[in-house]
Structure formats: C-alpha cells, structure tokens
Amino acid sequence: MSTSDSVSPLQAEVNRLRLELQTLRASDGSEPIEVGNYLLARLAQLKVTQMFGVPGDFNLGFLDLVEDHPTVDWVGNCNELNAAYAADGYARVKEHGIGVVLTTFGVGELSAINGIAGAFSEMVPVLHIVGVPSTAQQKSKALLHHTLGDGRYDAYVKAAENVTISQGIITDKEGAAATIDRVLTDCMTRARPVYLTLPTNLVFEKISSERLRIPLSRTQPPNDPDVAAFVVEEVVRLVQSAKEDVVILVDVCAVRHDAQAEVNELVVKTGFPVYAAPMGKTAVSENYERYGGIYVGSISDPVVKNKVENARLILSIGCVKSDFNTGNFTYSIPAARTVEFHSDNTKVLHAMYPAIGMKQLLPQLTARLAPTPSKISVPPFRAIVPQEDNEIITHAWLWPRVSQFFRPKDVIVAETGTSNFGLIDVPLPEQSIFVSQLLWGSIGWAVGSTLGAAFAARERGMGRTILFIGDGSLQLTVQEFSSMLRHGLKPIIFVLNNGGYEIERCIRGRERKYNDIMNWEWTRLLGALGDADGTRSKSCTVRTKGEMSALLDSPAFAEAGKMQLVEVVMQMHDAPRALKIQSEMGEKANVYGY
C-alpha cells in the first residue's frame, strides 16, 4: 500500500470526526446559507450535475433553488419511476458519483419506490429527496391532499425504510446540515440509496455554512492493520501452495465499492487468469489478454466452467450470488478453495474477517504477490458470427453481429430479458461500460437508466450510449424517450420486436395470450413524443440480416449524430442461449406443484 493509499482512509476518518464535532458544537458559520442551498452545495461538491425528478407542490420551493443553481441542472422527467431509474443509470456510469432524484410527498415518492428498491438491490448510490409539507402541517396532521386521509404522516417514511439504507428526516433547521451529511455519507460509503425529506418551510431557512469547508468522503473506515496484515499473509500462503494455479473472478461489488482500479492492478501484476460474473461484466477489460470471459455456473461456456471450477484457488472479488448471476445457483467453487473479497469483510476459505474491506486490502495483497509465469492458458473471449442460411435475425446471429458494431468507450445498456442474456455472451470493447440490472430485473428500467447513463456518458466523454430493449419492456417506460429528445441526447436504441414478453414465454406460457402485447408502430413513436419535424431523431425498421448489417456498417448510423431508434423484427420464441438454459433451470426451481 502506498503512503497516499493509507493516508486517504485516515484523512476521511479525520473529516468524519471533525463533522461530528461540528454537529455537537453547532457553530455559527460566517456566511449563512439556506438549507436547500446547503444540500445543493454538497451535491455540487460531489460533482452531481443532473437532478432527476418531477415537480410537485411540496418541492417547488426547492426547485427554485435548483433552477438557479450554477452547476446542478434540473432534468424534468415524464414520471417518477423513470426519474428514479435515470438517477440509477446516472450513478452507474458516472465515476465515483451518486444519482439524485427529487419527488413530492406521497404520490411522487411512492411512484419512484421501485426504482429506489432496484438501486438498493443492485448497490447503486442514489439520493431520494422528497419535498414534504411544512413541519407545522406535519405536526398538526393536517388532512392535506397526498395524505392517506388518516393523519399517518410517517407512512411513506416507513415504506422507504424497507428499501433505503439510511433515512434523513429533517425536522428543524438546527439539525438539517448534519442530517444531509449523514445520509450522503451513507449513500456513498455503503453504495445504496438513501431517503431525505425536505419540508417546505425549511428550504429557505438560513443555517451555518461552516460544515461545507469539510468535504464528505466515500472512503471506508481503515482496516485494522494487524488483521489486514494477517489476512494478506494467509492469502499469499494459499497462492503459493496453489502453485500459481489461481484464477480471479470479478463481480459487481468491485465496481460499486470503487475498487475497480485496485482489482485491475492485482489482475495485471499477477497475470492470473481472470473471469467475470455477469453483473461484473466490463469491470475488467474484456480485451485483456488474460481475460477468459463470463463465469455463470452451469450456463458458462464449458471451457470457462472447466478453468474456473478446476483452479486450486479462486480469488473471488465482490461477488453477488444471485440466481441469474450464478446460473441458477450452479456455482461450483467450494469455499475450501475460495478467498472472497467484499467491501466490508473478507473470507479466507472458511474463516471470516469482518471489517476487512477490499478497497484497502487489495493493494496490500498486490504488493506482496510477484508476477507469475502463466501456468494456466486462457482461451480468449470471442464471439463468432454464425453462418445461417436464412435472413431471419436470430439471437444466435444478432449478438455476435452487434458486438462488431461496438467501439471503445461505448456505454451499452441491456434491458432485463433477451438483451441482457444475449449481451453476456459477447465481448465488449476496451473502456466500454456494460449497464444491466440482473439482480433486481425490473422490466422497463433500461429506458430511464439509459437517460441517466447518457447524461453521465456525455459528461465523462464516453462514446455512444446504446440501448437494447424488447418491445414488451419498452412499453412500461416509453415516455422517457421524450426526455432524451428534449435534452439533446443521442442514444442508439434497438427495439427487439418479437411480439411480447419473450423472457416470460421462456419461463411459462409459451403460447399464452397473457404474454402478448399490443403491437406499436415503433418508427412513428419519436415523432409523436416531441420530434415533430424529424430533425432530432431518425427511426427505421430492419427485418433481415442484410438490412441489419447494412445499417450497422453505415458510417452515418454509427456516428450517432442524432437520437436513433431501430426496430429489429425478430421471431417469437427465439431467445439467446443463456436465457434458454437459465429459464429451464428456473422452471424446475419455481415448482408450480402440479
């Protein structure tokens, strides 16, 4: 661990202690600031540039401040669920960032709650700000609109407690700054959504700005140095006794808990073969010479499965063992051969080490491990476009074909369903980001998420933002295309039109009507949603392999100079390889008892 690495957690601890002292001292700063602007100042310090949400009468005062703020911009969404999804997508793509969504009391916040729950499940740091009635109205339990009619002003907070890691209920100006700081710190350090209420009467109340001089930190508390040193030696010993027959398996928590750089240093220095779980896709470059592809239990490519499961030691970093992420719980890597690195604990074979987090541990381990000669060969992760003697756009053909279209730095968003399972099987380019929601799996999420991702990508100087989504999923959240047009974003959107909920058909009801949907005129949609004269977007339909290839090869299309929507006509009942296997296994588990 370098000096600067060990200083950083200590500095964060110093700042936390200083803030705690500030809270106790409650000193008056020299330049008072409105509570609303204090919150915005903190968001600006965290480099938040976009706030998602919908106006409502209890957040309009705060919105005045947002609209007047020099660096935090307001993105008015079409509805609150889409706004929450957008904040989630923004946080995923923005490096070291959080997403922010603003809603109004009751109606707005409850509409957003599924998006917030998704951020919880998938460990995405999102701040949910709710504009609530004045503290006087809350105390008197006034029978206001947006209430349940029975005076239970705590009902929505109680609902939020189930899907957020921390709640900040501002009740007076004295405690406002500390409450804001607490939930923001929880949001960042625990990589989960938090909930903050802002009563109308406190938005413009002036408070001390003193605390703003001390930055908030996302850095974890320091590991106990003795325990950490012990753990490092344990792992080094295991690596040696494995005679370098070691593989690294990278998963999503490495990304969410800011350990991506540390993981990559370990990977490159050791030269161990490295694989990713589906949720960890693109955490390590898929073009890296020692990267072997995706490990997903029994669904894995047999070569990958063999390599991972037969290694003498597996260094598993940030793993989430959910059904879709493990090939329906078919991981075959016993604890006796595995070291698990997590954000706030480490497990060496069967031994647990609480409060030993990977972010600080991995650099110490990397420093102790020497580069190793490559004992295990790593067949590269490739996708070959199959030769098929027809013009139907099949899943088997589509995903390898579009993988040729991707460029370095593209942001690729996959909706839950055929898109997600299809893209898992093909490699993505250098510095690209793969955005998916495999654990929460809320259909429709990818539309809002693409909006947020496109904002963050534009800001970070990433490449194109490309969405793959099925026709069924798209109907849930389609209006947010309008926000993309409105804000001049230029995503490329592939709508896989296969006549309904294909992922459901794979699971059950293959020929059932309940999996049908209304067929929309996809190419007429953007015109209706605001691109009246067709200058902001372009839409087309492709029905054959030839048409699809011609489009992908077209420089004008690839340049992404405006928003583009491509309806890809596919066959009902066709599905990607991984989804077919997954759903067969899932069906057995989901016993319907008949």
Next chain:
Amino acid sequence: MSTSDSVSPLQAEVNRLRLELQTLRASDGSEPIEVGNYLLARLAQLKVTQMFGVPGDFNLGFLDLVEDHPTVDWVGNCNELNAAYAADGYARVKEHGIGVVLTTFGVGELSAINGIAGAFSEMVPVLHIVGVPSTAQQKSKALLHHTLGDGRYDAYVKAAENVTISQGIITDKEGAAATIDRVLTDCMTRARPVYLTLPTNLVFEKISSERLRIPLSRTQPPNDPDVAAFVVEEVVRLVQSAKEDVVILVDVCAVRHDAQAEVNELVVKTGFPVYAAPMGKTAVSENYERYGGIYVGSISDPVVKNKVENARLILSIGCVKSDFNTGNFTYSIPAARTVEFHSDNTKVLHAMYPAIGMKQLLPQLTARLAPTPSKISVPPFRAIVPQEDNEIITHAWLWPRVSQFFRPKDVIVAETGTSNFGLIDVPLPEQSIFVSQLLWGSIGWAVGSTLGAAFAARERGMGRTILFIGDGSLQLTVQEFSSMLRHGLKPIIFVLNNGGYEIERCIRGRERKYNDIMNWEWTRLLGALGDADGTRSKSCTVRTKGEMSALLDSPAFAEAGKMQLVEVVMQMHDAPRALKIQSEMGEKANVYGY
C-alpha cells in the same frame, strides 16, 4: 327500516360466523379446488369481470388459471402503476364492485404501490394480488432476482402494510381459503385496498371448496338497536327544533360505503336542500330540483356558501374534510349545528356514537321524518356559457360549454389539476358518474382510471366514458391509451394542451422552466401506440371556441363510435376559478419561510 333492510346485516353476520366455524373445522369439501381457482371463484361471486396487471415470472402459473377462467378476463396493462389505477377506476364505476390488480414479487408490486395508496386515501376497494416465490424459496431466503439481495423477504409486505387495510400472506394450503375470504371481506366492508400474496407452489394445490357455498358479504355488522333508536330520536328532535331549516351535505363516503340509495331516499322524502362536497359530486343527481350545487367552503358560489353555512342544522353525510375538498379548510359549519353520518360512527353535535353506521341508520331516520314544505328555496345549480369577445378557449368558457355536451349516464373522469377544478363548477347530467381523485391527487392517475372506468361503464350499460386531462399529467401514464385501443374501448379524451404543469404554476413557479414539459404531437400518438391504420381511433386539434363548439355539436363525434382524442389548445396561465382561489390559499399555508 324495512324487514329486508334489517335482515341483510343479520344474514351477513350469520355468514361471517359460518365461515369462522368453517375455518375452525377445516372440513374437506366434496369437490376440491386449486387455491388459484378458489380465489377466482370468489372474485366471480363478487362479479369481478376484469383483472388488471402485468405478467411476471412469479404470477404466470396463476395467470394460466385466469386466462382459462370463463368470467374473469385478463387485461394486460402496459405497466403496474397504470394497472393499479385501472383497478381503482373499475371499482369506482362498477356498482358494489371491487377492483383487482395482479403483479409480481418486488418489482411489480412496488411499481403499483402509489396506485394502491391512492385507493387507500380515496376509500376504493382494490385487491392487490402478488405472485411471490415458492414457500420453500421464501423460507430458505434464496437470493432470487427481484429480491433486495439481503434475504429480507418481508420487506415488500412491510411496505404494503402502510397503504393497505389488511394483508393476507398465504403460507400453506390449509389457511389459504380463510385468508382469501378475510382480505376480500375487509376490502369490501372497509372500502380500502388489501394485499394478498400467492406463492408459486400453492397456486395449483387442491383445497376444499366447501366455503364457496357461503357468500362473502359487504354488509356492515348490525348497529346496536337501542343506540341507533336513541340517535334517530336525537336527530329527529334537532330537525324539529331547527324548524325545518335543515340542509343535507353529501360527500364521498356515502358512495364508497354503499349508502347512496339510502341518502337519496332521505333527500327525496324530506325535501331538504341538498349540496355536495367536490368529492361527493354526482352522489345526488345534479338535476334534482332541491339540489343546490357544490359546497367547498370559501371557494363555494356565494349563494351556496350562504345557504349551507346559515342553516340551523346540517346533516353531513360521509364527509372527508381534506384541503381540496373543503376550500382549504374553510368549512364554516360548526359542530354545534352539524350531524355527521359516517360508515362506522355517527356524531350528533358534539356527541360521538361509535359503531353506528349510516347505511343502516339512514333508513331508520328517513322513516321517522315527514316530508317538509320547502322553507328554504334552492337556486338551481347552473353553468352559463359566458360571452367572450375572442376565440381563445378559456377555462371560463370551456367547462360550461362541455357541460352542454354531456348526456345522462356518461362517466366523466377528471384528472387532478385544471380539469378537476373546472368540472366541479358545472352540473353533470342525470345518472352520470363523476370520477376524480381530489384527496390523493396523483397526476397521471386519470389515464389508468379511465381504462378501468370504461370497462365497468361498458359492463353496466353506462354511456360514454369521457376523460379530461392536461398535457403534463398525461405524459406520466400515456401508454395506457394502447390498452384502450387493444380492448376496443371508445373513450373520448380531451387533452388540455397548455404547455406544462398548470396546477403547479398556480401554486408556484409561474414562469419557471421546471413547470415546462416537452410538447408532444398529440394527434400522432394513437397511431404510434397501436392504431396503425387509423381504423380504431380518431384524433384532432381544436384551437378556437368555434372549432371546439363545432366538434361538440357534431353527431359523429358525440356518438363515440371509436376512441377519440381531442387536443384542446389553451393558454398558459389560464386556470379555472376554483383552482385559482384554492392555490392562493394553499400558497399561504405552504409557508416557504422567506
């Protein structure tokens, strides 16, 4: 009270006791039935014909049974929030009916929760069925998709507890029938939403069908006869000492708790002047000769305000004293002159009588009161189309003008915002139903609600279903128009295009950008959402009074032979009278402290 009236609560009590005995006996019926089909059989008994919702992998098994059911039809919605709104609209228009929405575990149910909370707030009986993982998966806390990733399988139930009156968590087949019956009974008798989980492995489990022979009842438990008789005499005495200077004020609970017929009998027999609160609009015919219009505190027409507030006695039936329903709490009818009739209690001046419900009390009171000579004159409730010397479609002109377009039996749905406040001020025809959401006030609700209302209206042989909604609100839930096209419904939809959230502009941010929205091409929308060849719908734009009048006078338009969308171009910053006053008062209450 007639013999049949007093028998009905007793019969209901007998049935409840029989079911309780059944639960204890757990007898085996002669024809076993699947748990899923037991639920459907109960819904069929309650005359539920439509089930709203979205398929998801944990509800597909049950959907097989729904699709195969002879009388309960599946309405696949575009998303879950819209589905919940639709179930709410269906329940509001269907006489003595409940609405049903089916979602999947986690992602689906949380997306619907704002719609469920709205049903709670507005006292609408909605059953929310959630398909959940198998009992084995729940017990083992499997890390399935749609979970929060930490094994908290109770998180969603805990969220639902805040917005439903009763929860049924089915955990084994033995208790399934009793649980289903309990939540359905709570739903009906308490006129609030309830929550029911259906695990995948129990859907097809066979149970006794014995209980199905005993119908469920919506009838309230009987009032205590001695207390009820005492209360009746008290009220009769007050009426007499008021020397017949008595007015009746009808509100929404009279409708929700099935006392509309009883109220109308009282109204007609006594001849007392009768008024309605906004939420109770159309509970009493607005063409009845002794009906004087809407009482809404200080926002009321001065004549109405004077008549109501100066009466010696006010019989207030089913009132909800929320901000928007009372002119921002400006009711001026002191308790010392008021008798309040509620679903489960009665208040005579200052005296509370718990467990004395209006449904059974009102007929007893009506029987004791003689017809009275009309001492108080009642100026009729009229709307006069103003003469304006311009062609702009103003709110002042629009609402009286459209009131001439309405016909008896029309179902008129008003979105929260300018539509709701505009329609309050004009009388609606005989047997029409006014559907609005004044207490909960969730923008976008009216679209889903119109879908449900149109189904119920078609079934009941009502007239046209007519929706008024602003452009801002419509963007939240627009995709549900597609479901209307899909199911051959033919609502008339007026889209008030005034460039954003006008109700918000009235409250705050009159010129703020956060109240702007993207301008859509409204007349191109239905074409994109599935009416490819234009045979199922017709869309047009009206910009002038002349165009609007010509349209309203056109027999082809009025006939409503297909779905019709009318974009009504209006001016930003114009608003109905009642909204202007309401928002001025609300602004003062919503102190922003600066």
